[in-house]
Amino acid sequence: MTRLSPDTLGVLPAAVARPSYDRSQVKAGVVHLGIGAFHRAHQAVMVDDVLGAGELRWGIRAVSLRSPAVRDQMVPQDGLYHLLVRDGADVATRLIGAVLDVTVAREDPAAVVAMLADADTHIVTLTVTEKGYKLDPATGALLADDADLAADLASLAAPLTAPGFLVAALAQRRAKRLPPFTAISCDNLPRNGHRLRGAVIALAQRHDPALADWIAEEGAFPETMVDRIVPATTAEDIAAFAREYGLVDQALVKSEPFTQWVIEDRFCGPRPDFGPGVQITAAVxxxxxxxxxxxxxxxxxxxxxxxxxxxxxxxxxxxxxxxxxxxxxxxxxxxxxxxxxxxxxxxxxxxxxxxxxxxxxxxxxxxxxxxxxxxxxxxxxxxxxxxxxxxxxxxxxxxxxxxxxxxxxxxxxxxxxxxxxxxxxxxxxxxxxxxxxxxxxxxxxxxxxxxxxxxxxxxxxxxxxxxxxxxxxxxxxxxxxxxxxxxxxxx
CATH class of the missing domain: 1.10.1040.10 (N-(1-d-carboxylethyl)-l-norvaline Dehydrogenase; domain 2)
Structure with missing residues (x-):
């Protein structure tokens, strides 16, 4: 059966909501680490809304830190995928175009550092799960016995961890006299911005105390809260979609109608004019x-x-x-x-x-x-x-x-x-x-x-x-x- 791509969109019925903007004009202003189902059903949808409102500099370059699975789902589809919003028997189908490309970090760590260090990158979001921050859940300190973190502590030439990629990229930005990006954790960690900031600064301190001071003074790590139930997509979900719509969408995601993103008003550079689904607040x-x-x-x-x-x-x-x-x-x-x-x-x-x-x-x-x-x-x-x-x-x-x-x-x-x-x-x-x-x-x-x-x-x-x-x-x-x-x- 035909695979979803920019060339096969004509197969979709008119009832499927789709991007109102010209994707060829979108620039990448966001890098996302840890692309999975939750990001595609949550932050990427809200960025899609921003693009639909005419702010075309906020496209997403996505990174899978380990597995090539999501890259292999999305790249043949030019980053396109559908979101099915299910409420009982009702289903609303929407095509999302905010993700411009997907890179596997383990295959090309230098490319990931380069996109994070790019002058057009203003925001970095993360959904790497609680374990991806390499922090002791009880104390918030860097894990002492994690092999990937130990490698990043020894060298950031080819980072392996999310904090490692952020520090390596921030070092390049400082060397190029670029401001830091705003790093936004979207994982269910208490004080997630504080913890991400602590991990990044602690790792930077081990490599370059001056870099750590610069990040502490110039960077921004807002606290956030995200909320949407996003069950795992099954093979039957994909098969059922193909039967109904005549296209195979290997990156399909599904969610409930409810969605919420609360972000602390703490940015160190430009940010999108988020729509009603995002609440900017002084206290998260x-x-x-x-x-x-x-x-x-x-x-x-x-x-x-x-x-x-x-x-x-x-x-x-x-x-x-x-x-x-x-x-x-x-x-x-x-x-x-x-x-x-x-x-x-x-x-x-x-x-x-x-x-x-x-x-x-x-x-x-x-x-x-x-x-x-x-x-x-x-x-x-x-x-x-x-x-x-x-x-x-x-x-x-x-x-x-x-x-x-x-x-x-x-x-x-x-x-x-x-x-x-x-x-x-x-x-x-x-x-x-x-x-x-x-x-x-x-x-x-x-x-x-x-x-x-x-x-x-x-x-x-x-x-x-x-x-x-x-x-x-x-x-x-x-x-x-x-x-x-x-x-x-x-x-």
């Missing part, structure tokens, strides 16, 4: 905290508990009354730790989140959300637990989410089905858990993970006891029985 932290602790915290808990119960998708998990009641209880606990901005009505936000989770059209897989738990739980659940414990408040629902994560490490669910533990610390956690004969021993082993567990919780005997009780129940009774015992249903 309250928005970020609410999203991490309510949306992301619940998502992780649903992923592990639902996954252990053999439930494949989020909306299916929430069809279980016990899971639904549990999520509300988790939110009751998390809500007390928030300081929401005046514009954010938490009760309305919770109702909207549940409606988003119920969107069956998304088919959001629990195993997808369960990836990289060691990088996610510190900010999604453990920080909330620490705040509740400091206030002398109950933590049962939040702690059950952590217990389910520990149980997930066994690699088998309650039905005896095996799964891959996809996590950068999977090998280390497996070694810690090996030989532990009971739940108490497994909890003690996990609590020694300083990169994951805050010190206050690692020494908290009451937390350890509750975590052990929950883990014992999950191991003995299974996830659904544990949930039903926690949230009894009406007779």
């Amino acid at each position: 932290a309250p928005w970020e905290e609410a999203k991490l602790r309510l949306l992301n915290g619940a998502h992780s808990a649903i992923a592990y508990l639902g996954g252990l119960a053999g439930i494949a998708h989020v909306h299916e998990a929430l069809e279980q009354p016990a899971m639904r009641a549990y999520v509300e209880r988790l939110w009751d606990e998390a809500e007390t730790t928030l300081s929401p901005p005046a514009e954010l009505d938490i009760a309305a936000y919770r109702r909207a989140l549940m409606a988003r989770f119920d969107n069956s059209a998304l088919m959001h897989r629990t195993q997808q959300i369960a990836m990289d738990g060691s990088q996610k739980l510190p900010q999604r659940l453990l920080a909330t637990i620490a705040d509740r414990r400091a206030a002398g408040q109950e933590i049962s629902a939040l702690t059950l989410g952590v217990a389910a994560w520990i149980r997930w490490q066994a690699g088998v669910n309650d039905l005896g089905q095996s799964h891959i533990v996809d996590d950068p610390l999977a090998t280390r956690m497996a070694a810690l858990l090996a030989g532990q004969d009971d739940a108490a021993g497994r909890v003690r082993a996990i609590l020694t993970l300083e990169a994951v567990v805050p010190p206050a919780l690692a020494q908290d005997t009451a937390f350890a006891a509750l975590l052990t009780a929950h883990l014992s129940s999950l191991e003995d009774k299974g996830a659904m029985a544990t949930l039903m015992a926690m949230t009894p249903q009406p007779a």
Whole structure:
């Protein structure tokens, strides 16, 4: 069947929204590191809106740090792809043209540094996942035992990490007397701009203290919050699109209708005139905290508990009354730790989140959300637990989410089905858990993970006891029985 390309767009029906601008006139003002489904369904769509408004200097040059998969999907299509916005039975289809090219960093690191150092590049965005920043999740310090980071600490001739590429490019810009770019993290890290800035300056300090000082004084690393549910695209999604539209789109992405991007008003150069989907604000932290602790915290808990119960998708998990009641209880606990901005009505936000989770059209897989738990739980659940414990408040629902994560490490669910533990610390956690004969021993082993567990919780005997009780129940009774015992249903 015919592949999507600029020459085959005539096949598409008129109902498909498409770029209103001339792509041949677009210049690249943005470089994005870590192109994946989320970027294509979120930031790239908002940049497409900017281009559609006539600001043609903000096209995106995209970089895949490791895998050639996305490059191979997009380059034959000249960067074009479709976004399917699904809301129940309704689907809105839009062709996105904001991505101009895709480069694989491992294949040509010099080319990536050159595009970052180009005078036309004013903004660099990143979606490299929590593990891509090479930071200890608990302390924010550079990882001491990461091989790629060690290589970048030794030399930036051919960078391997996101911080390495930024430092190498900023060094070139300084040498050419160009201003730095604004670097915008779009990952779910608390104080993501602060952490990215810390990683870049720490790495620069190891190579050139004067460069580190220049970055600190002249650069900009805004805090941001991003929000959109973007499930993984499946082979069936691509096949179904081809049957309906007569074109194969290997870069197809799908999402829910809701989208949000909140950016701190901290730029060191030009920026686009973003449209209504982007909120520029003086303080991102309250928005970020609410999203991490309510949306992301619940998502992780649903992923592990639902996954252990053999439930494949989020909306299916929430069809279980016990899971639904549990999520509300988790939110009751998390809500007390928030300081929401005046514009954010938490009760309305919770109702909207549940409606988003119920969107069956998304088919959001629990195993997808369960990836990289060691990088996610510190900010999604453990920080909330620490705040509740400091206030002398109950933590049962939040702690059950952590217990389910520990149980997930066994690699088998309650039905005896095996799964891959996809996590950068999977090998280390497996070694810690090996030989532990009971739940108490497994909890003690996990609590020694300083990169994951805050010190206050690692020494908290009451937390350890509750975590052990929950883990014992999950191991003995299974996830659904544990949930039903926690949230009894009406007779």
